[in-house]
Amino acid sequence: MQRRETDVLVVGAGIAGLATALSADRKGADVTLVTKAVQPTEASTWRAQGGIAITRSDPDSLKADILDASGGTASETAVDVLVEHADEAVREVLVDTIGVEFDTDSTGEYEFGREAAHKEPRVLHVNAETGKHIHVPFLNYVLEETDVTVLDDTAALELVSHEGRIHGAVLERAGKWAPTFAGATVLATGGIGGLYQRTTNPPSTTGDGIAMAALAGARVEDMEFIQFHPTGCETDTGTFLISEAVRGEGAVLRNAAGKRFMPAEHPDAELAPRDVVARAVMREHERTGGVELDVTGIDFSANFPGLAATCETHDVDWETGIPVIPVQHFLCGGIAVDDVGKTSLDGLFAVGECARTGVHGANRLASTSLLEGLVWGLRAGEAATGHRITTIESPELLDRDPALPANFAQQKFVRLRSVMEESLGVVRSPSEIDTARAGLRRLKGEVDAYVRTRTSRSLYELRAATIVAVLVARAAAENEQSVGCHHVNPSTDTTAEGETMRPSSGS
Ligand SMILES: Cc1cc2nc3c(=O)[nH]c(=O)nc-3n(C[C@H](O)[C@H](O)[C@H](O)COP(=O)(O)OP(=O)(O)OC[C@H]3O[C@@H](n4cnc5c(N)ncnc54)[C@H](O)[C@@H]3O)c2cc1C
Known part of the structure; x- marks a missing residue:
């Protein structure tokens, strides 16, 4: 590993890190993007299923749903930033720049999905495998069409901190480590699913960015708000997620006695906010011995071919009911940041799931985290440019x-x-x-x-x-x-x- 200098060091190559790198590159900065992953599959972005919400020219409606799902705990200011920039960011970056082809209906218009706690169908998707259709072209675009230096299999171990300012990070590759000094350092290291036995996240999501920031003295908030997805499927061969979009299509939850329980729980039944559904599924699991997602009322294999194939790979017979259990899914809290991703420490930014923007409050609305990573990544990339690089003594x-x-x-x-x-x-x-x-x-x-x-x-x-x-x-x-x-x-x-x-x- 060589000692380096760069204007902007971005740690993490999911949607948030890629958006940051793209926008800093567009501003003319020398950008270095590092990821400890060897394969794109090692980011939660690649795994995203349901899709990405946009406002469809009705920002107030999306804002109201985000605030409702959070039980009124989300920051209105942060949600305003999200909804104001949502449609433009998705159109300009995902569609026009990297060429994502979201699903359309027979007339060629976008086919909008509806997910839990969304009052309108407004989720753009590609099949129920949206993440990989965003992540792979985004990564390729940054690799091929920008001047960003991308280093894979390279982990940030510690921030270089001096007198309350961050000057880069110590990076490790193949057992050797060296500092990279940067005018600004942007953490985009994703979530914390690797701390749980049952998670939808890749095992490498060990909260590295949050830990590095906390050790350097950055403010970290809302860490108790960990979202559990109600419909994880745990098998001997691994845990995987059955997207909320499947319930959005009409699949229902039944306990071990075959009884639907969500209608008695919430007016939106299976489409209630995730925290409500997760608690009910857990309770019915403990009370009756199991919960299944009944997909017999929808055309599961035609509408969700990727999920049907995943069930078959894991030997789950979806036609007789998919066994489900709540699994760790998303961290609503993280490194506290402002509306451009700036943390409480000079020279340090954070974006994506490792950041706490205030958009999610105590509970996230489905399909808003890809959007949050995209919007804050683009803003942080701009804000992180133009800072002077200072090299300081090597950390011990x-x-x-x-x-x-x-x-x-x-x-x-x-x-x-x-x-x-x-x-x-x-x-x-x-x-x-x-x-x-x-x-x-x-x-x-x-x-x-x-x-x-x-x-x-x-x-x-x-x-x-x-x-x-x-x-x-x-x-x-x-x-x-x-x-x-x-x-x-x-x-x-x-x-x-x-x-x-x-x-x-x-x-
Ligand atoms: C199964 C699943 C389905 C989902 N479905 C949806 C959905 O439909 N819609 C939606 O909006 N959200 C969805 N989410 C949530 C969403 O995908 C994530 O919140 C979002 O992708 C996080 O993006 P990110 O860029 O912050 O992190 P990630 O995509 O996880 O990327 C983190 C990056 O940081 C790197 N990294 C971590 N630590 C280090 C280190 N120390 N040094 C160097 N690199 C490091 C990783 O290698 C990776 O490249 C889903 C999540 C999962 C797991």
């Missing part, structure tokens, strides 16, 4: 040993994921959160002891995961109110006498 991690005991990271990850799954899932209890927090702090201490003398990518991913896990547990412990994705159920907390320990307000 440059002298460490790369060796780690065999299976060290794997074993610690098993422990971490089991605590996160058990205690920081769909429904949480105050005492479980407290116990989890103590256990995660101990785990972090054990990992930190190694980080003092050793450096390797897997150790740094583990360190990031433990830091982020502690941040999630702390935020969850400090918020006693049930709101959106953070649902505290004190009735699961009983003393030896069987009394409830701590009340919770809100619903």
Whole structure:
């Protein structure tokens, strides 16, 4: 790995990082885009299914749905930025520049999908495999049509920080590391699904950017708001997602007794906000022993051929009902940023799922995160240009040993994921959160002891995961109110006498 200098260093090559790199390149900046991935499939962007929401010239309607889904907790200012720039960003970048061909109907007009908690059909999609049809052409465009330097299989380990300003990051490739100094550094490292046993995200989503930013002293917010997708399908051969678009078409949820339960739960039944559906699915799972998505009322294989094929690959007979369970899906919180992605530290920006813009509040509306990554990426790319590069002393991690005991990271990850799954899932209890927090702090201490003398990518991913896990547990412990994705159920907390320990307000 060579020591480098660049105007703008972008860490992460999902939709948010690619949009940032494109817009900084258009402003004439020298841009370096790094991703620890070897294949595009290692980004959540590639996996996105349902699509990307636009306003269809009615920004107020999309804004109202985002605010409703968040239970009124989303930031109106941030949502205004999103809806104001949505249609133009999608048209100019995704359609005109990189050539995404969203699905059309027989008349050649766009076919808009409707997803949970959207009052209108407004989701552009390609099949139910929208992510890969955006990610691959976007990556190719940046590689072939811009001056951006793209380095794959290259991980950012730590930010270069001096007197409260960020000057780049230490990058690792093939076991060697060196600093890249940058006028501005943009974190676009995605979500935190790798902290959970059951997730729709790639396993490499270990929260690296959030951990790096937190260690450097950046503000991190709303970490308790982790969205669980109600219809994950867990099999012996892996966990995958059944898009909400399938319920949008008319598929229904049934418990193990074959009974539909969502109509009694919410006026929008299966199309209620995700947090509501996830809690109901979890409850019916525990109460009746299982939940299935019944797709017999729709033309599943014709309308969702990719999902039908995925079911078959995993030996799931979709014709008799797809077994579903809530799975970790999306982080609503993250590194606190303003309307151009600037963090609380000079020289540091964050975009995409690792950033907390305020758009999602306590619960995200479906099909708004690709859009958020695109809109904030384009804005951050512009704002990140024009800053002076300063090279400073090399950080101390440059002298460490790369060796780690065999299976060290794997074993610690098993422990971490089991605590996160058990205690920081769909429904949480105050005492479980407290116990989890103590256990995660101990785990972090054990990992930190190694980080003092050793450096390797897997150790740094583990360190990031433990830091982020502690941040999630702390935020969850400090918020006693049930709101959106953070649902505290004190009735699961009983003393030896069987009394409830701590009340919770809100619903
Ligand atoms: C199965 C699934 C379906 C979804 N469906 C939809 C949908 O239909 N509509 C919608 O709007 N949203 C959807 N989402 C959510 C959405 O896809 C993500 O929130 C969004 O793509 C995140 O984009 P991103 O650019 O922030 O991160 P990602 O796309 O995850 O990219 C992160 C990048 O950072 C890199 N990286 C991470 N750490 C480091 C490091 N230390 N050094 C270097 N590189 C690093 C990764 O390799 C990767 O390149 C879905 C998510 C999943 C998982």
